[in-house]
Amino acid sequence: MRVLPELKSKHAYKQSKPHTKEPAMDYFRKLRSKHKGRAKALPPRADTDTSSSNYAEVAAETPDETPEVSEQEENEREEERFGLFLLTPEDKDVVVDIVALHGLGGDRLRTWTHENGACWIRDFLPEQIPRARVMTFGYNSGVAFSQSVAGISVFANDLLDRLKGVRRHRKESVRPIIFICHSLGGIVCKRSLVLAHEQPVYENILKSTRGIVFMGTPHRGSTIADWTKMFASIVDSVLVGTSMRSDLLKDLRTNSRALQEITSSFKYRTSGLQIVTFYEQEITTPSKRLVVNMDSAILDLPNERPIPVNANHREICKFSHAKSEKYRPVWVAISDIVSSILLDRSVIAELST
Numbered sequence: 001m002r003v004l005p006e007l008k009s010k011h012a013y014k015q016s017k018p019h020t021k022e023p024a025m026d027y028f029r030k031l032r033s034k035h036k037g038r039a040k041a042l043p044p045r046a047d048t049d050t051s052s053s054n055y056a057e058v059a060a061e062t063p064d065e066t067p068e069v070s071e072q073e074e075n076e077r078e079e080e081r082f083g084l085f086l087l088t089p090e091d092k093d094v095v096v097d098i099v100a101l102h103g104l105g106g107d108r109l110r111t112w113t114h115e116n117g118a119c120w121i122r123d124f125l126p127e128q129i130p131r132a133r134v135m136t137f138g139y140n141s142g143v144a145f146s147q148s149v150a151g152i153s154v155f156a157n158d159l160l161d162r163l164k165g166v167r168r169h170r171k172e173s174v175r176p177i178i179f180i181c182h183s184l185g186g187i188v189c190k191r192s193l194v195l196a197h198e199q200p201v202y203e204n205i206l207k208s209t210r211g212i213v214f215m216g217t218p219h220r221g222s223t224i225a226d227w228t229k230m231f232a233s234i235v236d237s238v239l240v241g242t243s244m245r246s247d248l249l250k251d252l253r254t255n256s257r258a259l260q261e262i263t264s265s266f267k268y269r270t271s272g273l274q275i276v277t278f279y280e281q282e283i284t285t286p287s288k289r290l291v292v293n294m295d296s297a298i299l300d301l302p303n304e305r306p307i308p309v310n311a312n313h314r315e316i317c318k319f320s321h322a323k324s325e326k327y328r329p330v331w332v333a334i335s336d337i338v339s340s341i342l343l344d345r346s347v348i349a350e351l352s353t
Helices: 011-015 021-034 071-079 148-165 185-198 200-208 224-239 244-267 328-342 345-352
Strands: 083-086 096-101 132-138 177-182 209-215 274-280 304-309
Touching (some): 083 148, 096 148, 096 185, 148 185, 148 200, 177 328, 185 200, 185 244, 209 328
Parallel strands (some): 096 132, 096 177, 177 209, 209 274
């Protein structure tokens, strides 16, 4: 198995002076340059048809050293947007899988990346949760949300299939999972878990899912009109001025009821989950209002922990540096879920056998 490089020491962030844009940009460019090729595409199941362009080719294994990655190869990897990508080195001591899902108009890395180049799921989280395997799922969100439940189900099943493919061995198959979802990515996550309830082949994924972190995900609307208005705000926040906007708005208006039903189905299947909901407190231009307000963002479940964030809908999932006060509640919430998992003796017993 190819050996991936270690993360840069956390002390480097102190030296980068993240509050000044140019030094921070320079630092994160160097970080990405040092770890070229690190966001490795994970393989599908052995019985999966790999002829599809959605599936990434796995880099050739080398026993003792990491091969040099050419600039062309790096560019090709950067261009590959769809699939399940590993952001941390393989480690036998891993006790939890963390999977990030972007929303409408998002990207497997850019959704989580601050303007200074810091991508917190890659640059900060692995140091703060050192026994986690962090992955990010990229999918064609424009297609997903323009085809109602059918489109969402395709990508929800793709996520489940890819997760199953990288959790083939016994210890992997029972390893706890935490999902991190931004905006409509939370709907893909919810649909995945509903499908996992209905398809026994994904039973281990369902049982292993221990926590979900929602960031600006719409959960509730008292009427279909409320959902339509909310989806219109989400589209405007990411696609204003693009040719795709009007077509997608029309599709989302048509599909509002179906998307609402996904949330309704999910709410009955949340027993045993630890849910943390982050909701925005700043308006997003050009809408001049909260895209997903507090009432819509909160599921109102007994096992849910709602937390306000002083950010708008686009920035709620982007953080400038590891010691940012905006970021602290996020990594602490994830850390708390991991800590509770480690206190569960039955989980530890399964991981140890």
